[in-house]
Amino acid sequence: MVTELRVHGVTGSPAEDVLDRPLLRRVAGDTDAGFFRPRAEYGAVTGPGGAMLEAYRWGNLTAGAAARALWLLLLPFMLANVALWLRPATRPGPRAVIRALTRVYALSMTGSFALSFVQISMDLVGWQCAAVPRCLQDRWWLGLFADGFFATTSRRLALAALLPILAVAFLWFLGRRTWVRYEAFPAQTEGDGDGLAHPCFWNGKPLVGRLRSIHIAFAYGSLDAVLLGVLVPHDRDHDYGPAGYTLAVAVAAVLVLCVVAVTVTPVVDRDNPARWARPFTRLLSHLSVALTALVLGYALLARDPWPATGKMPVLGGTVTGLFAVQVVLMLVLGAVVLASRPRGTYLQGLAGPLIASAGLGVAAAFSAGLSYRVADYLDRRSRPSTPDYANWHPLQPPAAYEWAAGGFVLLLLLVVLVALIGGVPLVSRLRRNARAVTDADFPGGRGRDAGQARHVDHAVADARVTDHIGRMLVWVFIPAALAAVVATGFALAGRRPIRLAPSGSPAAEVISFAVNLGTYLIGLSAVLLVLVGVLAYRYQRFRRIVGVLWDLGTFWPRAAHPLAPPCYAERAVPELARRAAWLAxxxxxxxxxxxxQGSVLAAATVLQLPPEARARTALLTYGSPLRRLYARFFPAYVSDALLEQVGAVLAQPRQELGQHTPRWVNLWRDTDPIGGPVASAAARDERLVDPPGFDMPPGDTVFPKVDGHSGYQLRPEFGAVISGLTADLTEPQVPA
Structure with a gap:
């Protein structure tokens, strides 16, 4: 008997909702991802069209609400990883350059993560606060910094270094734990992995393991470099000088090797790495841990006391310099993409640099907001930046963070302006154009009830906004990128925003207000981000917004940033392929x-099926983002050629015609903001009218509901398609 294997989308729907059956049993899989069928003893085991019902529930692979809230705080890592897959279809040369630049950028994001904790713990607490009696007053938990063994400056820094060390260790633990749970799922390991059609595309375990070792080594190396940058100049004329210089050379070598390692093919090739690649990367991570221990021991050596005044040396320049390098990487990446993209590429191929830059902005904003909140707490003040700075010496984060806080306000203003200037007229125009769709689907309906007609107009128009979001993001990105370049220049020169105006002047008041507002808005945004993550699977509105972005981002293997949220598809696709092959x-x-999103998993699964299963397999997609989102944003991986390949796998030889017809049907609606037609000869697109009727049904008190992205399987057309595909699969096969 033919089985309809349903794969849910981004909402993580329970299997009971997917099958519309209350009593189920798990027939394969586990609690993370399992296959469910209705319990036969209660009847109704078949669905519309007469096929046996089965559901694959993979929602737990993308983690629960609490875990998702934690992962959202590592959003910059996910954006850095996705940027690798957003590249346009280019020649091998530019493709290799794009990959190398993206991986170096992802590595720098790990460095930024480590430096943000260094700044909070070592600079604000160990250097600045510990040197100010007022800051230590009435804080027993800072007593170790005041007197005793850790009273000297170098030992205070060593003690404060434990927080960033533990933060990196937690990342290491989290990355390894998810590596075992997701990437370790059995998959084919031979062949070319650069494409959804190749089985080893979903075998990311070896590469993620190597990249993780490199990133951990770079994080610890960044921490060691800052600590040695403070101690070595002080020890220049002391007996400890040679030991400090030796450690500095070793740390610099580790950092350089990390940068080189993420760019050379023998290390980062997923399918055919050099035999020495894994031992080499493991050695890097172990060496970085050993060096960190030696650097801490070096910092704990007895030294003559020396005063800690102002900001901690080296750190501010390191943070600013790293941010400048990241900005340059984005500019170079954008130039390479523009020079090599095929004509007609969506957003000129700049989706990758745009998303990566968004990740950089989020990381800088989070670091700045956290630093200022800690500084305010330690310094017991309510205003992070005041216009009268002539004789003011509070605890102060690096200048780059102050620019980031002001830039956050500028970014919000840009978003509001683009929404008002571009978004409002766009929605009005789309609603006018949507009238033609409503009038064609419901002739005379506007005359019977103008309000219901407007409701349908708005649903169609709102769904079409998705097609214009990319262009609006570019309008925000261009001025934001220019502002980032200017701010980086000022930060490199050591100029804080507040010092662009005379102390106490009205201009300084305005700048101070913008910076202060930015620090508070960043903190509020971080809290809201966590709240949205918690609410995502409780309320449909949050679930749809967060779910689409989250599952788009975590669909792709961790080939750029190994500490990003894990890729659920590396388990889901091989598992679906194995189950579907057995059923077929x-x-x-x-x-x-x-x-x-289940349609994307299903299409990828079709490409993994063994030849003996293909003749007994059909594909039904509905609300599918394959063409509308994936083919636009990921053109190197979801293209016309790939869609035709899916159709070719499912082509059905017809006895009476002697030709092939596709066994792929795609249902779509004009009111669906995510799904759309496949627009390929590989599939048969069928448009559903939504809502199913215009007038209020007899005996009812409300108008028919606009389903939009949901409820496809409840329509009569759905059962008719299943019935037709079942007939195709059960009729005698003709040799191709």
């Missing part, structure tokens, strides 16, 4: 039925 070959046939 041993159980009479299978219809892979995918909704939304």
């Amino acid at each position: 070959a041993e159980q009479g046939g299978v219809i892979l039925s995918g909704h939304s």
Whole structure:
């Protein structure tokens, strides 16, 4: 008997909702990802069209609400990883350059993470606060910095270094734990992995393990470099000088090797790395841990006391310099993409640099907001930046963070301006154009009830906004990028925003207000981000917004940033392929039925099926973002050629015609903001009218509901398609 294997979308729907059956049993898989069927003893084991019902629930692979809230705080890592996959389809030369630049950028983001904790713990607490009696007053938990063994400056820094060391260690633990749970799922390991059609595309375990070792080594190396940058100049004329210089050379070598390692093919090639690649990267991580221990021991050596005044040396320049390098990487990456992109690429191929820059902005904003909140708490003040700075010496984060706080306000203003200037007229125009769709679907309906007609107009128009979001993001990105370049120049020169105006002047008041507002808005944004993550799977509105972005980002393997949220598809696709192959070959046939993101998983699964299973497999997609989102943003991986390949796998030889017809049907609606037509000869697109009727049904008190992205399987057309595909799978096959 043919089985309809349903794969849910980004909402993480329970299997009971996916099958519309209350009593189920798990027939394969586990609690993270499992296959469910209705319990036969209660009847109704078949669905519309007569196929046996089965659901694949993979929602737990993307973590629960609490875990997602934690992962959202590492959003910059996810954006850095996604940037690798957003590249346009280019020649091998530019492709290698784009990959190298993206991986170096991802490595720098790990360095920024480590430096943000260094700044909070070592600079604000160990250097600045510990040297100010007023800051230590009435704070027993800072007593170790005041007197005793850790009273000297170098030992205070060593003690304060424990926080960033533990933060990096937690990242290491989290990365390894998810590596074992996701990337370790059995998958084919031979062949070319650069494409969804290749089985080892979903075998990311070896590469992620190597990259993780490199990133951990770079994080610890960044911490060691800052600490040695303070101690070595002080020890220049002391007996400890040679030991400090030796450690500095070793740390510099580790950092350089990390940068080189993420760019050379023998290390980062997923399928055919050099035999020495894994031992080499493991050695880097172990060496970095050993060097960190030696650097801490070096800092704990007895030294003559020396005063800690102002900001901690080296750190401010390191933070600013790293940010400048990241900005340059984005500019170079954008130039390479523009020079090598094919004509007609969506957003000129700049989706990768745009998303990576967004990750850089989020990382800088989070670091700045956290630093200022800690500084305010330690210094017991309510205003991070005051216009009268002539004789003011508070605890102060680096100048780059102050620029980031002001830039956050500028970014919000840009978003509001673009929404008002571009978004409002766009929505009005789309609603006018949507009238034609409503009038064609419901002739005479506008005359019977103008309000219901407007409601349908708005649903169609709002769904079409998705097609214009990319252009609006570019309008925000260009001025924001220019502002980032200017701010980086001022930060490199050591100029804080407040010092662009005379102390106490009205201009200084305005700048001070903008910076202070930015620090508080950043903190509020971080809290809201966590709150959205917690609410994402409780309320449909949050679930749809967060779910789409989250599952788009975590669909792709961690090939750029190994500490990003894990890739659920590295388990889901091989697992689906194994189950579908068994159902097709041993159980009479299978219809892979995918909704939304589930349609992407289903299409990728088709490409993994063994030849003996393909003749008994069909594909039904609905609300599918394959063409509308994936083909636009990921053109190197979801293209016309790939869609045609999916159709070719499912082509059905017809006895009476002697030709092939596709066994892929795609349902879509004009009111769906995510899904759309496949627009390929590989599939048969069928448009559903939404809502299903215009007038209020007899005996009802409300108008028919606009389903938009949901409820496809409840429509009669859905059952008719299943029935037709079932007939195709059960009729005698003709040799191709």
